[in-house]
Amino acid sequence: xxxxxxxxxxxxxxxxxxxxxxxxxxxxxxxxxxxxxxxxxxxxxxxxxxxxxxxxxxxxxxxxxxxxxxxxxxxxxxxxxxxxxxxxxxxxxxxxxxxxxxxxxxxxxxxxxxxxxxxxxxxxxxxxxxxxxxxxxxxxxxxxxxxxxxxxxxxxxxxxxxxxxxxxxxxxxxxxxxxxxxxxxxxxxxxxxxxxxxxxxxxxxxxxxxxxxxxxxxxxxxxxxxxxxxxxxxxxxxxxxxxxxxxxxxxxxxxxxxxx
Numbered sequence: 001x002x003x004x005x006x007x008x009x010x011x012x013x014x015x016x017x018x019x020x021x022x023x024x025x026x027x028x029x030x031x032x033x034x035x036x037x038x039x040x041x042x043x044x045x046x047x048x049x050x051x052x053x054x055x056x057x058x059x060x061x062x063x064x065x066x067x068x069x070x071x072x073x074x075x076x077x078x079x080x081x082x083x084x085x086x087x088x089x090x091x092x093x094x095x096x097x098x099x100x101x102x103x104x105x106x107x108x109x110x111x112x113x114x115x116x117x118x119x120x121x122x123x124x125x126x127x128x129x130x131x132x133x134x135x136x137x138x139x140x141x142x143x144x145x146x147x148x149x150x151x152x153x154x155x156x157x158x159x160x161x162x163x164x165x166x167x168x169x170x171x172x173x174x175x176x177x178x179x180x181x182x183x184x185x186x187x188x189x190x191x192x193x194x195x196x197x198x199x200x201x202x203x204x205x206x207x208x209x210x211x212x213x214x215x216x217x218x219x220x221x222x223x224x225x226x227x228x229x230x231x232x233x234x235x236x237x238x239x240x241x242x243x244x245x246x247x248x249x250x251x252x253x254x255x256x257x258x259x260x
Contacts, residue, residue, distance in 0.1 A: 008231055012192060013045065013224055020065060038076065041080030046082060051118065069095075075098065078095075109145075112141040125155065136161065165203060206219065
């Protein structure tokens with residue numbers, strides 16, 4: 001069981017399409033506004049979904065964007081997804097990093113719509129153990145696949161991090177599913193959605209921090225916002241003792257659970 005409290009922030013931002021310099025400047029300004037140990041940013045927060053220029057904008061995880069983010073992070077943790085190029089393929093990759101480099105990288109498993117034309121999906125869920133906390137990583141459309149989040153919970157996650165560009169026309173789904181994933185897995189949920197618009201969609205935000213009992217600890221509206229909270233992983237185990245859902249899973253009926 002973890003015992004370390006963690007101060008967290010969810011940075012709901014607009015994204016300048018294809019403009020890394022402007023987006024990194026916004027990251028830097030956001031970090032100056034908070035003393036949180038972990039700051040979560042939206043999906044593709046340095047580029048957005050600039051489909052015609054994806055190959056031009058993508059970088060290996062050893063590239064300049066990650067180096068800049070590590071410099072900005074210092075002793076804190078930064079999380080969110082980036083455009084990754086690797087061996088001629090493009091990935092929508094969730095990175096968790098600090099001044100010391102990348103701690104964990106998760107390639108988005110479930111690609112939505114036009115993404116399938118450009119990106120290669122990942123092939124495994126990822127959890128990260130940092131500062132006495134176990135974090136499960138997920139990206140946007142993943143939210144609609146509860147089996148992924150159950151797997152992350154069974155892998156030990158106490159906190160689920162979602163980096164997203166969920167469009168406004170499906171905002172109600174986002175709101176419901178973010179809370180459901182927290183309740184059914186008895187984990188904290190940090191969900192960061194973007195605001196603004198690009199050539200394809202308008203984004204309504206609704207970023208949130210949810211407790212393992214499903215309480216809304218903080219929620220943003222439709223404008224840029226910075227949500228902050230202190231996470232006590234002990235709350236996860238208090239909820240799980242109160243209502244031992246994960247212990248009561250009929251694993252023999254669902255063989256894939258045995259992988260968790």
